[in-house]
Amino acid sequence: MKPLLKVENLHTEFRTDEGTVKAVDGISFQVRAGETVCIVGESGCGKSVTAMSMMGLVEEPAGKVTGGAIAFGDDDLLRLGKHELRTIRGHEMAMIFQEPMSSLNPVLKIGEQIMEPLMLHLKLKKKEAAARAVELIRQVGISRPEQIAGSYPHELSGGMLQRIMIAIAVSCSPKLLIADEPTTALDVTIQAQILDMLRTFKESSGMSLLLITHDLGVVAEMADYVIVMYSGKIVEEGEVTALFANPKHPYTQGLLKSKPVMGQRTEELYSIPGQVPDPLDLTPSCYFHDRCEHCMDVCVSREPLLQPLGNGQKAACWLYEEAAIHV
Numbered sequence: 609m610k611p612l613l614k615v616e617n618l619h620t621e622f623r624t625d626e627g628t629v630k631a632v633d634g635i636s637f638q639v640r641a642g643e644t645v646c647i648v649g650e651s652g653c654g655k656s657v658t659a660m661s662m663m664g665l666v667e668e669p670a671g672k673v674t675g676g677a678i679a680f681g682d683d684d685l686l687r688l689g690k691h692e693l694r695t696i697r698g699h700e701m702a703m704i705f706q707e708p709m710s711s712l713n714p715v716l717k718i719g720e721q722i723m724e725p726l727m728l729h730l731k732l733k734k735k736e737a738a739a740r741a742v743e744l745i746r747q748v749g750i751s752r753p754e755q756i757a758g759s760y761p762h763e764l765s766g767g768m769l770q771r772i773m774i775a776i777a778v779s780c781s782p783k784l785l786i787a788d789e790p791t792t793a794l795d796v797t798i799q800a801q802i803l804d805m806l807r808t809f810k811e812s813s814g815m816s817l818l819l820i821t822h823d824l825g826v827v828a829e830m831a832d833y834v835i836v837m838y839s840g841k842i843v844e845e846g847e848v849t850a851l852f853a854n855p856k857h858p859y860t861q862g863l864l865k866s867k868p869v870m871g872q873r874t875e876e877l878y879s880i881p882g883q884v885p886d887p888l889d890l891t892p893s894c895y896f897h898d899r900c901e902h903c904m905d906v907c908v909s910r911e912p913l914l915q916p917l918g919n920g921q922k923a924a925c926w927l928y929e930e931a932a933i934h935v
């Protein structure tokens with residue numbers, strides 16, 4: 609079956625005074641209907657820029673999608689005009705950001721902000737949209753929805769605002785919801801409730817979810833398929849159960865090792881040694897080589913390619929050159 613979303617060889621760059629940063633450097637992946645794909649990695653690995661590129665939110669001239677294709681249904685999002693992209697964005701494809709306060713308009717009431725996509729995309733009349741907005745507020749688990757609809761963003765807590773963001777995002781029943789670190793700023797109880805809500809919406813509507821996170825606990829709970837990014841590239845991907853049971857890439861192994869395990873007491877949590885390399889100073893190599901305990905000569909002079917290794921997993925690492933299934 610044709611995937612809902614197919615990203616091929618995506619390149620997004622940012623120009624700085626010091627040089628060009630390849631924030632996303634030739635990544636390819638797909639999301640099927642009803643599937644949850646998680647993109648995981650440290651800050652600055654390119655996961656959020658991937659989402660921004662898909663939504664047409666990379667701001668030019670400093671940033672630019674410089675290559676690739678993003679097929680969504682029958683459209684290539686990178687070839688669409690601004691107007692066509694706007695009709696898809698917020699309707700068939702919606703996004704939730706990490707910081708709801710910066711995404712909501714501070715001078716518009718909550719109800720009005722939920723009504724906007726309903727009137728724009730679904731062509732609801734004002735009265736219908738207002739009633740639907742109240743219903744959506746109720747659906748995201750907020751009591752006194754009529755009163756909340758008449759409130760301004762600064763009157764609500766962070767957890768409530770994130771629920772409102774979800775209400776706006778799912779208001780037009782999107783086929784794909786992109787959630788960029790949707791629970792990072794929230795405490796664990798609210799985090800669990802938000803994830804639960806996303807799962808419920810996904811199951812009831814059949815939408816696909818592209819979840820961007822640095823939190824492997826969230827990945828374990830939500831993902832069908834996992835993509836691990838490092839320095840703008842995909843270094844490993846696979847079905848969640850296989851990848852968690854048998855991570856291949858040393859970076860994924862390090863990430864999993866640094867994940868706290870409930871009930872297990874340790875003196876100090878493991879952290880991957882070293883730093884992410886300077887994006888302005890990259891040479892053809894494995895970008896993880898400075899931090900990798902298995903580093904070999906080849907790793908510092910040649911870039912490993914993402915290769916299938918069987919069991920649905922792929923990794924970009926010279927350790928597996930012999931084991932790679934060359935197709």
Ligand code: SF4
Pocket residue numbers: 857858859894895896897898900901902903904907912924925926927
């Ligand atoms: Fe480590 Fe080499 Fe594999 Fe990179 S390619 S992760 S340096 S073993």
